[in-house]
Amino acid sequence: MKLPMMGVINLIHETEEMGSLTAGRCLATVPFGGRYRLVDFVLSSMVNSGIPKVAIFAHTKYRSLMDHLGSGSNWDLHRKQSGLFVLPPALEDMTDFGKGDLYQFYRHRDYFARSPLEYVVVARSHMVCNLDFSRVLEEHRERGSDITVVCKPWPQARTGLTRKVKTDANGRIVEMQDHFGRLASDLVSMEMYVMRKELLIDLVETSLAQGRDHLVRHAILPRLGELNVGAYLHEGFLGVVNTVPSYYRHSMELLDQEVWNGLFFRPGPIFTKVKDEPPTRYRGGSVVKHSLVANGCEIEGEVHDSILFRGVKVRKGAVVRNSIVMQNGIIGEGGSLENCILDKEVEIRQLQTLRGSSDQPYLAFKRNVI
Amino acid sequence: MRRNECIAMLLAGGEGRRLGVLTKDLAKPAVHFGGKYRIIDFTLSNCVNSGIETVGVLTQYQPLVLNQYLGIGSPWGLDRREGGMHVLPPYVRQKGGVWYKGTANAIYQNMGFIERYDPEYVLIISGDHIYKMDYGKLLDSHKSNRADATIAVIPVPWADASRFGVLSVDEEGRVVEFAEKPKQPKSNLASMGVYMFSWPVLREALVQDEADGHSANDFGKNVIPKLLREGARLFSHRFEGYWKDVGTIESLWEANMDLLEEEPALNLNDREWRIFSVNPNRPAQYLAPGASVKDSLVNEGCVIEGDVNRSVLFHGVKAGAGSLIEDSVIMPNAVVGPGARVIRAIVGEGAVVGGGCRVGSVDSAEIAVVGSGDVVQAENPILEAKPL
Numbered sequence: 001m002k003l004p005m006m007g008v009i010n011l012i013h014e015t016e017e018m019g020s021l022t023a024g025r026c027l028a029t030v031p032f033g034g035r036y037r038l039v040d041f042v043l044s045s046m047v048n049s050g051i052p053k054v055a056i057f058a059h060t061k062y063r064s065l066m067d068h069l070g071s072g073s074n075w076d077l078h079r080k081q082s083g084l085f086v087l088p089p090a091l092e093d094m095t096d097f098g099k100g101d102l103y104q105f106y107r108h109r110d111y112f113a114r115s116p117l118e119y120v121v122v123a124r125s126h127m128v129c130n131l132d133f134s135r136v137l138e139e140h141r142e143r144g145s146d147i148t149v150v151c152k153p154w155p156q157a158r159t160g161l162t163r164k165v166k167t168d169a170n171g172r173i174v175e176m177q178d179h180f181g182r183l184a185s186d187l188v189s190m191e192m193y194v195m196r197k198e199l200l201i202d203l204v205e206t207s208l209a210q211g212r213d214h215l216v217r218h219a220i221l222p223r224l225g226e227l228n229v230g231a232y233l234h235e236g237f238l239g240v241v242n243t244v245p246s247y248y249r250h251s252m253e254l255l256d257q258e259v260w261n262g263l264f265f266r267p268g269p270i271f272t273k274v275k276d277e278p279p280t281r282y283r284g285g286s287v288v289k290h291s292l293v294a295n296g297c298e299i300e301g302e303v304h305d306s307i308l309f310r311g312v313k314v315r316k317g318a319v320v321r322n323s324i325v326m327q328n329g330i331i332g333e334g335g336s337l338e339n340c341i342l343d344k345e346v347e348i349r350q351l352q353t354l355r356g357s358s359d360q361p362y363l364a365f366k367r368n369v370i
Numbered sequence: 371m372r373r374n375e376c377i378a379m380l381l382a383g384g385e386g387r388r389l390g391v392l393t394k395d396l397a398k399p400a401v402h403f404g405g406k407y408r409i410i411d412f413t414l415s416n417c418v419n420s421g422i423e424t425v426g427v428l429t430q431y432q433p434l435v436l437n438q439y440l441g442i443g444s445p446w447g448l449d450r451r452e453g454g455m456h457v458l459p460p461y462v463r464q465k466g467g468v469w470y471k472g473t474a475n476a477i478y479q480n481m482g483f484i485e486r487y488d489p490e491y492v493l494i495i496s497g498d499h500i501y502k503m504d505y506g507k508l509l510d511s512h513k514s515n516r517a518d519a520t521i522a523v524i525p526v527p528w529a530d531a532s533r534f535g536v537l538s539v540d541e542e543g544r545v546v547e548f549a550e551k552p553k554q555p556k557s558n559l560a561s562m563g564v565y566m567f568s569w570p571v572l573r574e575a576l577v578q579d580e581a582d583g584h585s586a587n588d589f590g591k592n593v594i595p596k597l598l599r600e601g602a603r604l605f606s607h608r609f610e611g612y613w614k615d616v617g618t619i620e621s622l623w624e625a626n627m628d629l630l631e632e633e634p635a636l637n638l639n640d641r642e643w644r645i646f647s648v649n650p651n652r653p654a655q656y657l658a659p660g661a662s663v664k665d666s667l668v669n670e671g672c673v674i675e676g677d678v679n680r681s682v683l684f685h686g687v688k689a690g691a692g693s694l695i696e697d698s699v700i701m702p703n704a705v706v707g708p709g710a711r712v713i714r715a716i717v718g719e720g721a722v723v724g725g726g727c728r729v730g731s732v733d734s735a736e737i738a739v740v741g742s743g744d745v746v747q748a749e750n751p752i753l754e755a756k757p758l
Contacts, residue, residue: 035654035670073444257673274445276646279667279668279670279683280655281666282667286664288661289662290659291657292653293655295406296639
């Protein structure tokens with residue numbers, strides 16, 4: 001069913017500390033879960049919810065994003081009407097680059113104005129989840145909220161940089177702070193904001209007129225008193241992926257079969273760019289346990305508690321433990337990995353040993369030969 | 371290759387009767403192969419990789435699954451503004467419609483389609499074989515021989531030659547004799563059912579064949595022998611490589627097992643010659659702490675908790691804890707319950723082998739088959755291999 005809501009995936013000024021994982025790509029296209037990019041999760045959720053039109057506000061290093069998304073056909077967003085819109089920064093001059101997301105929304109206001117869709121959801125790319133936005137909208141309408149924020153109960157100990165949220169007894173948000181704030185709360189914002197399109201346009205114009213240009217920090221946080229901002233509680237899996245430890249930790253959570261069953265299938269499937277790799281080949285000596293393995297791999301060695309992306313080769317006698325090996329990685333004969341994250345196309349030479357720790361995994365640059 | 375210099379006509383109406391319960395709702399070209407593919411993916415990918423971008427796919431028997439699978443040809447890059455892939459089922463004309471009577475008649479009925487593109491050459495292929503072949507080389511040899519028709523041939527063991535259309539050729543490769551399934555073969559060069567025709571020659575041959583009331587309207591039985599009798603320039607083009615007809619349960623099983631050899635003759639991981647297919651969109655396969663997978667091919671979306679040896683698992687297969695799958699082919703979304711044993715078997719798409727049940731056995735010469743969607747349950751736990 002078509003939902004009267006348009007999607008915005010906002011990549012402007014993303015909060016991230018991802019080290020070399022975002023050296024040549026934006027956060028949205030960091031590989032995740034064996035065959036996906038981070039953006040696939042929110043984008044697929046939007047499509048599966050019946051959102052017919054999605055704009056991605058690109059900002060920096062978006063070559064990999066354009067390459068990944070193509071025409072949008074892999075997400076069924078290659079449409080005659082609506083579909084996928086990738087909106088790069090519209091700059092008058094280079095100083096505009098530092099301006100906030102409201103400025104870019106304003107520059108691309110035709111995207112909002114031209115559509116008859118009544119509602120809009122503004123989301124980020126780094127919240128790994130599978131959720132039905134139609135239920136968020138339903139709750140938004142029932143409660144008569146001005147804005148609904150998707151939130152997740154989240155113990156303090158969890159990794160990742162998130163805004164903290166405090167609600168009153170009726171689920172109305174009374175306080176929200178940036179990740180460095182001192183608010184004691186076990187509820188975090190998933191950075192998904194549902195509101196009427198008119199309200200968004202109003203917030204954009206009013207805030208910019210006052211010289212403020214950040215949606216959440218300048219337009220929403222100061223108005224928690226005057227606007228009715230509700231919290232929608234997400235029940236399924238959430239991975240907040242914007243630091244290296246959180247990338248590692250939330251990746252490893254996928255090795256829980258319950259998480260695998262939920263995140264990738266319910267309420268809908270997660271789509272990604274098709275690669276036409278053959279099935280994975282396990283050879284005679286392979287020992288693979290408690291692992292996630294994508295297609296096109298060739299395994300002759302041992303893999304334990306790890307995630308292998310598409311086309312990874314694990315040669316004879318090699319041992320991979322508690323590690324993440326991205327696309328086309330090669331672990332040479334007798335090589336050994338523990339607590340490592342190898343970016344795409346990294347080659348580990350024969351008999352080479354690499355060790356990280358579980359809270360500080362070893363991170364190898366794209367195309368490194370080690 | 372210049373646009374529409376050559377177009378392909380792909381015969382995909384095969385019934386695959388000898389595949390029994392595996393083709394009860396499927397045309398043979400739609401039968402699953404190699405953990406991820408359907409048989410027709412190989413010929414379609416060959417076309418695209420050879421630079422042939424106009425392909426007519428002639429369907430007939432059980433077309434529903436096949437039509438849905440083919441769509442508008444996007445997975446193979448064949449959704450083109452000009453040309454691309456077109457599904458051509460038999461259709462009703464003013465004088466009434468007719469079922470395709472034979473391979474030649476199927477092409478005859480679609481001469482209008484070919485004429486729209488006005489090609490110089492027409493490649494006739496079928497969706498029944500597993501092979502990777504550059505049709506561009508076939509076209510090159512067709513041109514350099516100034517041939518009317520060129521037949522792709524492959525040497526087969528002498529003992530098997532009588533199962534094929536067999537060609538005797540002279541030292542230049544010109545065909546001197548053609549015998550369809552001869553009892554006493556004079557050659558071991560088998561026709562692969564891949565024909566390159568100069569279009570004017572083919573058009574004339576099809577019109578004559580149609581006018582002949584005694585003809586079975588078949589390329590191998592009628593059209594080729596007649597051209598040979600009339601002295602047309604028929605040449606052979608020798609193909610070196612893996613080629614397999616997977617028309618029987620045994621050959622389908624064998625061809626899947628061939629992929630598990632140390633260096634398989636059919637390399638699926640050739641980035642220069644990818645085999646394209648419709649993507650089922652499943653997550654990476656999950657191997658549980660108790661899983662053991664050796665000498666096998668496993669596709670995305672599988673959840674494996676048991677032991678898998680020398681087997682091919684398609685997407686979405688579930689193998690429960692303590693289960694054993696050995697020397698078997700498990701089609702998409704089939705479930706092998708906890709503690710079940712599947713040995714020397716083909717388990718059809720969506721079939722269920724209940725917990726603790728047994729299918730097939732090590733000692734059996736025959737391959738056990740569980741039909742698509744069938745359920746093997748506790749009341750009838752042991753399904754031994756039986757002849758079809």
